[in-house]
Amino acid sequence: MPAALNNPDLHSWIDIPASSHFPIQNLPFGVFETPERGSRLGIAIGDYVLDLYALSQRGFFDDLDLGPREPKVFRRRSLNGFIALGRTAWRAVRQRASELLRHDNPALRDDETMRACLVRQRDVQMLRPVKPANYTDFYSSLEHAANVGRLFRDPANPLPPNWRHMPIGYHGRASSIVVSGTDIRRPNGQRKAPDAAAPSFGPSQQLDFELEMAFITGRNTELDHPIPIQHAEEAIFGLVLFNDWSARDLQNWEYTPLGPFLGKSFASSISPWVVTLDALEPFRVAGPVQEPEPLLYLRTVDQHHFDINLEVALQTVDGAATTIARSNFRHLYWSMAQQLAHQTSNGCNLQVGDLYASGTISGPTPESLGSLLELTLGGTYPLLLPNGTEHGFLRDGDTVTMCAYAEKNGVRIGFGEVTGTVLGSL
């Protein structure tokens, strides 16, 4: 069924700019708010949002059997209730949206009152799409792990011994995950320079971003029910862009032996539109050769990586936005399927709305590094910006904007952007 929605020949009666991230083949889910409508679930289409609550109220979902919780799930402040309806429901709603938006469907196109089911994106406030239940941050880019290892551990042997055997990760803080556009306050914290006699408390001097993507789970599972790797993707609702803001000085002082904590938990930003795996289906690619071969529970033969272009732009207070990194989601060594199979291999249960972030996605080239830590070699080699100034770690007033899209046969499946501006410390 879903394959038909990816057909490059599909087009909508809505005029969609060629550069739009949201053609009729994408149809990502999000939560929006306006003073008149309150908070509702929507689907992005071109420069518009399709109001799912309005569609439900007008009877467009009556034949879909979405269960007794419809239409309530469509006027919530998060996607969680809708996600809990299950994959059949997500697919049915997305399919219906595709039908209603097709060039040859007059139901909304030719009916002025029905057109109220569309709102301009510029007229809505996008909310955090999910209330995160649990949040894991993986560390699945070989290049990133090796770059960090060269900086802080053994330059000759930069990968931790376990790294090639499993997708290592850590639990992050779910409460401080915010939606794109939220300002990011520079955190205070303890840090200690290697040559300082004692630690001190104050504003982080090494504030950084991390270019990541994250997937959102669509299913509650029971304890002691690991998800076999061949079924892992069925538990994924969709993907977002993820900026894992990091205070390197706090992190360096605290992370041994229990891992990242306050150096990360002040904020992480996610993009407002959740792109489904169904929409990304045409962009499957093989991952890198894994050597040594993973243990059986992590072994796959199918293609579980995705070709998604990633970009990071930095805008300083006195300069224009400059692209400072270009990477690709396909650079990851460990796939989402492997991450989820590993996460549940010990019997750990999943919840609807869990977030699983990839870790910084760095590629093999100097321009494909996904953090300032790597781009500036720990701050020692500042970036040279087009206006001639040098730039190390983030400064107050800097805006970091990440964007992502996959493209093939003239169809661009985009994620929009995740952006945030750094505010001075309290």
Next chain:
Amino acid sequence: MPAALNNPDLHSWIDIPASSHFPIQNLPFGVFETPERGSRLGIAIGDYVLDLYALSQRGFFDDLDLGPREPKVFRRRSLNGFIALGRTAWRAVRQRASELLRHDNPALRDDETMRACLVRQRDVQMLRPVKPANYTDFYSSLEHAANVGRLFRDPANPLPPNWRHMPIGYHGRASSIVVSGTDIRRPNGQRKAPDAAAPSFGPSQQLDFELEMAFITGRNTELDHPIPIQHAEEAIFGLVLFNDWSARDLQNWEYTPLGPFLGKSFASSISPWVVTLDALEPFRVAGPVQEPEPLLYLRTVDQHHFDINLEVALQTVDGAATTIARSNFRHLYWSMAQQLAHQTSNGCNLQVGDLYASGTISGPTPESLGSLLELTLGGTYPLLLPNGTEHGFLRDGDTVTMCAYAEKNGVRIGFGEVTGTVLGSL
């Protein structure tokens, strides 16, 4: 106001055994279920549960102004909704329970129909008291950190360099926190012996418990609003016993550099009754001298430690229950107030129902060690049980039961117990 509830001279018209953990001075909150009543909030009193929904329905809270969400909050499957009403509400309900249970109050005592507000504990199923929003595990016992450091790091210098400067901790998995009595499945996972050529996947061979306590927060806070240490305890709803089940072999192979992950996330167990800080007020004690003096944001002059006796009993398939460890919550180096001030010092927000566990609470004597890792020196010196058998890490069929109580002036404020039986791996 709350002080009067702690008066050792208070007694109830209910007959309460002297050894009970739940005298009228305690009145902890929990969630219970029966086939007839469904799931409801309750307060423990002796061998009974006081049914808060029944009290609410009979008008006993009518003058308390608990807001529009009463009585709904009293028939939920977690305390979260009630906790969200705020400290004034918790105190008002506990005060009213104390009044109704006093020896000289006839309202329930002398009215057969009103007595339906009480249920025997043996006739109810206790549920997990809170739906954990976020879960942090600290590492705040100096003895535990030093014991672990001697085993795995540098015996001459066992504490990590940051340890005496801040209460280090990590984010744990909230989804797999279960209530006392839930069986614990031995997890599978990757582990690698130091002399093995490669890791393998299979059942943990080093399953352990960790004796901890945890506090539950009672307030949602905004990002960028750190909680000053002198106000930290106001954000605490109450405390539970906490068994942080640990698979040492999985943990050892995975924890560098990102900290504990699957070695912990298969399950943690909590006790069903949440004891309020108000009930523990008489048991405040000074903590250990902290050297070096903590940085300003972690500095306190008041007494923020609590004198609470802790015990761990082990029952094997073929033996009687044996107490294998006795410790005390006062042994912790870092207080709950310091933990919470640290957790929020970077601007991280709190949510109602967050769990903050102490880390293993070991004391200075050989019998006060809070894990088998320490009691058996990494499994190399097995325990000698009374039936003459030796015992290292946990075996299938073992039951671990922890209990805790504070006692003074003939009043015992108890936590009941947290127990769990190990099942064989899948």
